[in-house]
Amino acid sequence: MTKFEIRGVRADVLIGADERQEILKGVDLTIDSGQTHAIMGPNGSGKSTLAYAIAGHPKYEITAGEVLLDGENVLEMSVDERARAGLFLAMQYPVEVPGVSMSNFLRSSVTAVRGEAPKLRQFSKELQGTMKDLSIEASFAARGVNEGFSGGEKKRHEILQLELLKPKMAILDETDSGLDVDALKVVSEGINRAKANSDVGIMLITHYTRILNYVKPDFVHVFADGRIAESGGPELADRLENEGYERFVKAGAEQ
């Protein structure tokens, strides 16, 4: 049983040497293990900022509040410690790291997170199997990390990492964007496998209800102007799909 708590988090984006801008204006959210929380909200409202700030991206700084994973303050940990503590972020725009082969990267990553090097034969079997499940061709293992991958291929590889690293808490930032119908299904199945095989809690950032037809959320939150503006059950997603965010954007502007 894991508890992931975001309490009163405020964060700035670091723009230049002395330039910064507050994006998160007090975010509160608690996710228990096994739960799936969908976060929906207009462009630029700060969803990715929340995801990156929690992961420890160097361009963002949390100025107030705390983020707890089973009571431990994640913000006091380095980026890699956070991941080893069980936090995972599937990025909206996964990073290309030229020259570092995917297989080498995955082996290093799995070794670090599991605390010991997996047996080579066992690992390559696990890797091949998971790649196959996600309809990723075996040849990708020899390519540079995300190097020259299409948008959809990058997203599949983020889910590949989710499945291999088995985190306690996963933030999936628009993993569904840019996927065709088939890919969306493959990726959703990957997320559902991760859910079935572990007690992972999921924060699913998305603009569309179509992924929510595959990955059923327990809660839906509206994110607007750097905070959670409304929370509800799965029915809230349908309402947002019909009505849009107008009501929240206006509310934000009036303040």
Add this chain to the structure above:
Amino acid sequence: MAGPNLGVKEHSHGGELPISKLDVHGSFDVDAFPVPTGREEEWRFTPLRRLRGLHDGRDIKDGVVSVEVTAPEGVTHETAASGDPRLGTTFLPTDRVSALAFRDFGTFGGATVVTVAKDAQVAEPAYIKVTGENQGDAYGHILVRAEAHSKATVVLEYAGEAVYADNVEFIVEDGAELTVISLQDWGRDAVHVGHHYTKVGRDARFKSFVITLGGDLVRMSPKVGYTAPGGDAELHGLYFTGDGQHHEHRSLIDHNVSHTRSRVEYKGALSGEGAHGVWIGDVIIGEGTEGTDSYEYNRNLALTDGTRVDSVPNLEIFTGEVEGAGHASASGRLDEIHLFYLRSRGIPEDEARRLVIRGYFAELIGRIDVPELRERIMAEVEEKLAEHE
């Protein structure tokens, strides 16, 4: 870092030829070149003091250098004395050191001539190993000729201690394919000023890898010209410059005939106090030519404080009929976003750094198709990396 010099001139009509300032007139006469003072454009990045007199041409020839050739079937080798008419056909020395080396190499056992027979398709690489026995002045000359429609790989390997200057000629005859790997693996005190003069024939392909890891001061000037249309030259370079080392690479591609292609890609890493990397990439697209396709690229990675990089692309175009001509140069530190991505997957910072740096080199080293060499170069890079961890 200096910006690019872009000299773009109109097609001339009045009969006067546009003169490229990159195309310096050469000479075999040492005295045609005054002793450099360090103020000359071509010497201003080189710490002359550390050349140990190589540039002024004192009459000291106290070095001992051995040249050893291992040639597979299809490749022959011999020694040629100074004055052999086959030598010096591809170039006129464009600086004093090159002229000096050509004048004096005879004192050091003559030139090494390596020939790839016409039509021979040689899979095994030929090795030319130059080893300096002591820190003394020595000169050398090598001629590699790939006869028409042959295909071969030649590995040039420099090791030991010396104060060394040489000229290496590569003749790639029509339809031939020559790959050269020049590995400057000198001991820590060596000084080496080397020139590569390449002539690429009709539909011929030349590919070079200039890998500089050792020495105190290494200055390499690979020059490429074409003798007929359809020639293709790829120059790959890699340097890992450690504490106090000076590694300088000055490429010149002269697109003097139509429908020729060139790619120059040099990558360096610098680590430690006083590490100095210089890259000068000159490209001339000659008057009256058409269909030239050229691109050059230099990237530098500063791994610690106290390093210095000078990276200067020079592109001179004397025609409007260019298919493509571009350049890029970037110098900086490890990309923190790369590190963030790896670390966000649990990989500790020092390991993430190692992975990214290795990846940076592996990209280029991976293109060398001699596995034994690939592994050796990677191992030496690892060794140098370990010095700063």
